[in-house]
Amino acid sequence: xRRQPPISPHLPAALLLAAALAFLLAPQxxxxxxxxxxxxPTASDACLKCHAPIQTxxxxxxxxxxxxxxxxxxxxxxxxxxxxxxxTEHYLTGKQSELCAGCHDYKDKAIAAAHKGQPFETAECSxxxxxxxxxxxxxxxxxxxxxxxxxxxxxxxxxxxxxxxALTAASTSxxxxxxxxxxxxxxxxxxxxxxxLSSDINTCTDxxxxxxTNxxxxxxxxxxxxxxxxxxxxxxxxxxxxxPVKGSCAICHDAHGSEHSKNxxxxxxxxxxxxxxxxxxxxxxxxxxTTLFSGKVTLPPQSYSEIKTIEITKGRFGHPxxxxxxxxxxxxxxxxxxxxxxxxxxxxxGSLQLLVTEEPTTMTLCNxxxx
Numbered sequence: 001x002r003r004q005p006p007i008s009p010h011l012p013a014a015l016l017l018a019a020a021l022a023f024l025l026a027p028q029x030x031x032x033x034x035x036x037x038x039x040x041p042t043a044s045d046a047c048l049k050c051h052a053p054i055q056t057x058x059x060x061x062x063x064x065x066x067x068x069x070x071x072x073x074x075x076x077x078x079x080x081x082x083x084x085x086x087x088t089e090h091y092l093t094g095k096q097s098e099l100c101a102g103c104h105d106y107k108d109k110a111i112a113a114a115h116k117g118q119p120f121e122t123a124e125c126s127x128x129x130x131x132x133x134x135x136x137x138x139x140x141x142x143x144x145x146x147x148x149x150x151x152x153x154x155x156x157x158x159x160x161x162x163x164x165x166a167l168t169a170a171s172t173s174x175x176x177x178x179x180x181x182x183x184x185x186x187x188x189x190x191x192x193x194x195x196x197l198s199s200d201i202n203t204c205t206d207x208x209x210x211x212x213t214n215x216x217x218x219x220x221x222x223x224x225x226x227x228x229x230x231x232x233x234x235x236x237x238x239x240x241x242x243x244p245v246k247g248s249c250a251i252c253h254d255a256h257g258s259e260h261s262k263n264x265x266x267x268x269x270x271x272x273x274x275x276x277x278x279x280x281x282x283x284x285x286x287x288x289x290t291t292l293f294s295g296k297v298t299l300p301p302q303s304y305s306e307i308k309t310i311e312i313t314k315g316r317f318g319h320p321x322x323x324x325x326x327x328x329x330x331x332x333x334x335x336x337x338x339x340x341x342x343x344x345x346x347x348x349x350g351s352l353q354l355l356v357t358e359e360p361t362t363m364t365l366c367n368x369x370x371x
Contacts (some may be wrong), residue, residue, distance in 0.1 A: 104122045192258050232250075242346055267338075269339060
């Protein structure tokens with residue numbers, strides 16, 4: 001075996017120092033290695049910090065491949081200057097149908113066959129498919145409409161005419177009522193009807209998706225978000241918001257029609273006391289589902305952590321003092337009053353009590369009647 005010549009003592013000192021450093025810094029056998037540097041956070045990571053619902057959605061079984069391309073593959077960063085100029089929903093980088101066509105060939109025979117030859121090229125793909133993730137094949141949204149889920153497209157659609165979708169009925173609402181006759185009957189008989197359904201230009205599909213969605217009752221959006229697209233200004237920039245409003249407008253209102261004003265499930269005094277009466281409130285905290293208004297509404301367990309209750313005596317007395325009437329009918333030329341005489345039903349800035357005077361104290365409110 002050939003021996004290496006010894007290091008000459010006559011080598012320059014600088015060379016000797018370099019050799020020593022190289023030996024000390026070289027990785028030794030069995031020595032622990034530094035872990036690889038963590039990947040730099042991406043723009044998508046920053047997005048998910050705020051968009052928690054999307055983060056939750058991505059835990060579903062199937063994830064859209066575009067998600068791994070980054071949020072900016074479909075969305076404009078809403079903090080960019082360009083975002084202020086965009087007119088697309090959800091800050092999309094283009095029209096939804098055109099955006100999807102960037103990856104999915106609409107002329108593909110398999111895709112065309114899956115859509116039964118219907119002209120889907122200009123439709124919003126999210127009307128059937130979840131753009132982020134789903135537990136269902138082909139990213140179909142969780143709540144699929146019966147005929148759509150059964151692939152019975154011809155129960156609602158005829159063959160396309162002039163490249164446009166054709167229905168099997170004269171109008172969308174007429175088509176919906178062929179199956180939902182109970183809703184049609186209830187709406188027809190209702191004394192208070194939702195204005196949206198009273199117009200010839202509005203249809204059931206203004207609120208409901210006829211194919212698939214992730215919302216209950218086939219709604220296009222969460223209830224409160226959906227309602228405030230028309231009924232704006234009720235809670236915006238308000239400091240105190242009534243708890244049911246945070247949950248769902250449908251807790252107090254019937255979305256189609258009812259026997260009571262403002263499409264309420266019950267007269268105002270009965271409606272409010274369903275939760276705020278000392279005798280009925282305990283059921284909201286017993287850890288079970290709670291039904292309201294004779295089963296019209298069901299609340300999940302522990303929907304509310306605290307509710308201000310009042311003790312009603314002799315039918316209509318007990319608030320804000322024991323002998324004060326809570327509501328009264330109009331009589332002898334005097335106007336009637338109820339909970340809404342003193343309290344705002346949705347939101348307020350003045351106080352947690354949602355006083356109509358928008359003030360933190362009740363003095364001005366009481367002086368309206370007790371002069």
